[in-house]
Amino acid sequence: xxxxxxxxxxxxxxxxxxxxxxxxxxxxxxxxxxxxxxxxxxxxxxxxxxxxxxxxxxxxxxxxxxxxxxxxxxxxxxxxx
Numbered sequence: 001x002x003x004x005x006x007x008x009x010x011x012x013x014x015x016x017x018x019x020x021x022x023x024x025x026x027x028x029x030x031x032x033x034x035x036x037x038x039x040x041x042x043x044x045x046x047x048x049x050x051x052x053x054x055x056x057x058x059x060x061x062x063x064x065x066x067x068x069x070x071x072x073x074x075x076x077x078x079x080x081x
Contacts, residue, residue, distance in 0.1 A: 004078040011048030012078060013071075018046040020064040035059045 004012070021031050028046070032039040037056060044050045045060075052060070061068055 003080055006051075007048065009075070009078055010051055012074075014046045014048035016066075016074075017060060017064070020066055021046075024064060026064075031060070031063065034063050 021028070026034075028039045028042050032042040035042070035056065036059065041050070045052055045056075057071075058068070060066070061071060
């Protein structure tokens with residue numbers, strides 16, 4: 001399958017995560033506390049260094065009020081680009 005690589009996808013999602021966090025005026029420390037993860041792990045997710053589990057993504061999306069269906073649509077668009 002052509003399209004975006006896993007690394008590019010992780011970086012894209014990390015950027016989206018950081019932008020949403022900043023829009024909500026949350027620090028990495030506060031968001032990580034709310035999500036039950038370490039701030040180091042959150043930084044790695046925002047950099048696209050790690051792939052989060054589905055449960056972690058659900059927690060983060062819920063906290064940041066990210067529509068999961070739009071996240072899935074974006075994934076589909078990225079995979080097909």
